Amino acid sequence: MDRIRIVGGNPLNGTIPISGAKNAALPLMIAGLLTDEKLVLENVPRLADVSQLQRILGNHGIDITVNGKRRGDDAYAGQTLEIDARVIVDTTAPYELVSKMRASFWVIAPLLARMGEAKVSLPGGCAIGTRPVDFHLDALRALGAEIEIDAGYVLARAAKGLKGARIVFPKVSVGATHTALMAASLAEGETVIENAAREPEIVDVADCINAMGGRIEGQGTSTIRIVGVPRLKGARHCVLPDRIETGTYAMAVAMTGGDVLLSGARADLLDTALDTLREAGAEITVSNEGLRVKRNGAGISPVNVTTAPFPGFPTDLQAQLMALTTRAGGTSRITETIFENRFMHVQELARLGARIHLDGETATIEGVERLKGAPVMATDLRASVSLVIGALAAEGESMIHRVYHLDRGFERLEEKLSACGAEIERLAG
Numbered sequence: 173m174d175r176i177r178i179v180g181g182n183p184l185n186g187t188i189p190i191s192g193a194k195n196a197a198l199p200l201m202i203a204g205l206l207t208d209e210k211l212v213l214e215n216v217p218r219l220a221d222v223s224q225l226q227r228i229l230g231n232h233g234i235d236i237t238v239n240g241k242r243r244g245d246d247a248y249a250g251q252t253l254e255i256d257a258r259v260i261v262d263t264t265a266p267y268e269l270v271s272k273m274r275a276s277f278w279v280i281a282p283l284l285a286r287m288g289e290a291k292v293s294l295p296g297g298c299a300i301g302t303r304p305v306d307f308h309l310d311a312l313r314a315l316g317a318e319i320e321i322d323a324g325y326v327l328a329r330a331a332k333g334l335k336g337a338r339i340v341f342p343k344v345s346v347g348a349t350h351t352a353l354m355a356a357s358l359a360e361g362e363t364v365i366e367n368a369a370r371e372p373e374i375v376d377v378a379d380c381i382n383a384m385g386g387r388i389e390g391q392g393t394s395t396i397r398i399v400g401v402p403r404l405k406g407a408r409h410c411v412l413p414d415r416i417e418t419g420t421y422a423m424a425v426a427m428t429g430g431d432v433l434l435s436g437a438r439a440d441l442l443d444t445a446l447d448t449l450r451e452a453g454a455e456i457t458v459s460n461e462g463l464r465v466k467r468n469g470a471g472i473s474p475v476n477v478t479t480a481p482f483p484g485f486p487t488d489l490q491a492q493l494m495a496l497t498t499r500a501g502g503t504s505r506i507t508e509t510i511f512e513n514r515f516m517h518v519q520e521l522a523r524l525g526a527r528i529h530l531d532g533e534t535a536t537i538e539g540v541e542r543l544k545g546a547p548v549m550a551t552d553l554r555a556s557v558s559l560v561i562g563a564l565a566a567e568g569e570s571m572i573h574r575v576y577h578l579d580r581g582f583e584r585l586e587e588k589l590s591a592c593g594a595e596i597e598r599l600a601g
Contacts, residue, residue, distance in 0.1 A: 176575045176586060179595040180545060180566040183430035186592035188421050190436045190462065191217040191583045192250045192411035195488075196373040198275045199350045200380055200411060201225055204234065204255030205282035206357060207384055209406030211257075215250035216411055220579040221273060226253075228269045228276045232283070233261030250411065260287055267293040267324060277305060278347065280328055281354035284317055290328045294321070307348035311339045315352075315359050336361030336400055344369050344481040349396075353378060357386045359400035368396045371482040372441045376412045383407040415441035417582060418463065419489045420557055422446070423496045424589070425465040426454040426472065427565045432592055437462040444485050445493075451475050452496060474502035474539060479510050491517045491558035498526035499565060500539035507534045517555035520548040524562045524570065545570040553581045560585070564594055 192215035201222070204211040216222060226236050237254040263283045270276045270293040283290035295305065309319050309326065315334040320327045336359050339352050349369040354377075356363035368374070370392055378391035384407045387399040418437040425432045426449055439446060439458045446456050446463075453473045455466040474497060479487040487510035497504035498521060508514050515535055518528045523546045527538040545568035550556030556577040563570035575598070578585055586596050 173573065174575050174601070175599045176560070176572040176578070177597050177599055178545070178560065178563040178570045178572065180543070180564050180568065180570065182564070182593045182595055183428050184425050184432050184564075184589070184592040184594060185430045187433045187435050188588045188592060190413045190418050190421075190434055191215075193217075193373060193376070193414040193416070194219055194221060194581050195371075195414075195416070196376040197222055197411050198225055199278060199373065199377045200409065201229065201253065201255060202275075202278050202282060203354055203377055203380060205229070205232070205257045205260065205279060206286060206354060206381070207404040207406060208258045211255045211384065211406055212408040213253045213255065214408065214410040216253050217414065217583045218251055219581060219583055220576070221275070221581065224273050225276060228265065228273070228279070229255070231262060231265070231269060232257075232279070233259050263287050263290050265290070265292040270295060275347070277308070278350055278354070280308070280326060281312070281351045284312065284328045284330055285334055285355045285358035288330050288333065290326075292326050292328070294324050294326060305347070307341055307343070307345045308351040311341075311348055311352040312355060314339050315355055315363065334359035334400070336363040336398075339363065339365045341365070341367040343367070346371055346374065349374055350377060353381070353388065353396065353398065356398040356400060357381050357388065357404065358402075359398075361400060363398045363400065365396040365398070366394065368394055369481060370394060372412060372415060380407065380409040383409055413438055413441070416486065416488045418442060419445045419486070420492050420561070420582070421588070422449055422454065422456070422463065422465045423489070423492045424561050424564055426452055426467050427496050427499065427561050429467050430592070431464070431466045431468065433462055433464050435462040439463055442486070444483055445489050448475055448477055448485060448493065452500065472496065472500040472539070474500040474504040476505045478507040481510070487511060487514065488554055490514065491554040492561055494518070494528070494535060494537060495521060495558040495561040497537045498524075498528070498540060498543060498562060500537070502539055504537045504539070505534060506537065509533060516551040517558045520551070520555070520559055521562055523548050524566050526562070542567055544568060547571045547573065550574040550577045553577045557582060557585070564589070564596075
């Protein structure tokens with residue numbers, strides 16, 4: 173397995189281009205199943221999860237053509253995917269594929285809406301429980317689907333098609349909102365989704381479906397209305413910039429000091445996180461080019477944050493913020509309300525010298541004057557990049573193991589950071 177070696181202590185200065193959002197690209201690719209015409213997606217990031225989903229969609233007979241950068245294009249220009257789902261040869265998504273990526277479960281919605289049936293493995297092959305899919309299934313039932321669970325698979329049928337309905341989620345769920353949105357786009361009549369997720373990635377998928385001929389309004393609010401259409405057509409859509417990558421690099425600059433332009437970033441996608449960064453001592457300015465993040469001279473101030481669905485502070489930036497607060501001049505508190513077991517990075521940050529106390533869903537971080545390099549182990553995607561942020565500011569060398577987690581969500585991370593002065597390299601094996 174590859175490792176990443178970092179020698180900390182260098183401020184970051186320069187420009188980091190922000191890639192397309194993984195959390196929008198994946199459901200957008202799945203939305204390609206809704207039409208028998210070509211869906212062209214621009215600004216798709218080059219990530220392990222994107223490649224994995226290409227393989228999963230290929231299992232259904234979907235033809236995906238990938239166009240890389242053209243001569244003269246920026247080296248970090250996103251790729252263009254041409255998705256052709258004219259012929260769906262298989263409506264089964266097997267365990268060995270779905271178990272590798274939770275998001276692939278969402279294929280159940282377009283397969284059911286367009287083909288009238290779907291057989292999809294439960295994520296990880298486990299019973300509905302932690303990070304459940306019961307909201308997804310309740311939404312499909314409301315739309316008229318017959319659902320049964322057998323031997324770890326969800327069997328969904330709608331022989332006479334789906335019918336519009338009122339769907340009320342008891343709790344905000346991004347995945348369930350994606351599922352309901354896609355299924356309802358081809359259902360007969362009007363669907364109203366209440367307590368819908370408001371994340372920008374939901375808006376991006378809805379906008380794409382509208383470009384395909386869909387009739388969706390209210391995306392970005394807690395009430396979404398969809399009038400189903402008999403069929404959707406092809407379209408061309410550009411994936412929005414990745415707000416989590418933006419916030420991650422902004423925190424890296426706040427941690428190390430320096431001055432970096434995050435080119436292509438959009439402030440409106442992460443207002444709450446930017447307010448937190450300003451509170452912590454970073455200077456952030458918005459321009460037509462993107463976001464400029466600076467921290468020169470001033471120390472890092474402690475902050476108190478509770479994660480929440482959009483527009484609150486994103487759970488996907490919680491680990492990165494924790495890394496930043498390890499060197500704050502005081503005590504910070506971070507409460508995680510979205511996912512349990514999302515403090516797995518705490519013990520690894522402690523190996524760098526961080527002082528963190530856990531009490532249930534709240535972490536109390538006592539800032540220290542300095543961190544020291546150490547070997548650490550990545551446990552998941554966001555935890556792994558928090559270790560990168562810590563290592564960038566630590567004295568001496570850190571070696572981060574299991575970096576395949578990083579490749580799932582960060583495109584060319586070492587190249588982007590080294591171009592701004594970080595001493596970072598990937599070591600094979």
